[in-house]
Amino acid sequence: MAGSVIPFSLHGTGTGVLCSVSFQGSKHVLNIEGHPAFGGTESYLSPLDIVLASLLSCTQVTGKIVSTGMKGMKLGAWDVKLTSNLDNSVLVFGEQGVSNFRDVELTVSVENNLSDGDFEHFTSEIERRCPIATLFRASGVKYKMNWTSLRLPE
Structure with a gap:
């Protein structure tokens, strides 16, 4: 398609x-x-707050999109935390190089009904398909995602 x-x-x-x-x-x-x-x-x-919030929310939205293609998958609540540090040496002080975040780390917990293997596939698809994550990774920032699968409440 x-x-x-x-x-x-x-x-x-x-x-x-x-x-x-x-x-x-x-x-x-x-x-x-x-x-x-x-x-x-x-x-x-700030623009910095918004671009980081975009990454956080795009991760969740992309997860919903990915889940629609996984037969029988159910999603519950998401909890996403993001930490990052901006290296301001280029932006503020005009040093040579590329103005960028030094690092970005997301810690994501999501309620679901997937097996461990299916959850791993689900998360790898989110990381591959999220356009904002692609921008961050392509920028050269140190990028890390930590995933936790939580069982859906009964």
């Missing part, structure tokens, strides 16, 4: 470290402000 291309069109306006982003075809507007380390005032989430 061939997929399709999903178009995205965004528009941003702003001043200083504050940006307002609108999304074509959507009523949503996302206000974003630079991290406090870069002049933000904590009025809105």
Whole structure:
């Protein structure tokens, strides 16, 4: 089965470290402000917060997509924790190199009815198919995912 291309069109306006982003075809507007380390005032989430939250939520959304192709699979609650460290030497101090997170680690627990082998297949498919995870891995960041399978409550 061939997929399709999903178009995205965004528009941003702003001043200083504050940006307002609108999304074509959507009523949503996302206000974003630079991290406090870069002049933000904590009025809105920073681009760094949002990109990390995107990875966290994309992991769960991709899991739901993967589960629809696994006959008889049932999912319950997800618990996803993410930790990361940003190396600001390029961004803030202009050193040579690529501005990037030093590391990103996700710890994921998900309720399901899978055998150990099927859970391993499920998680490997999530890691392979999540477009945000692909961006992080391709960037060269030290990337790690830890998975825990939890039984669905009776």
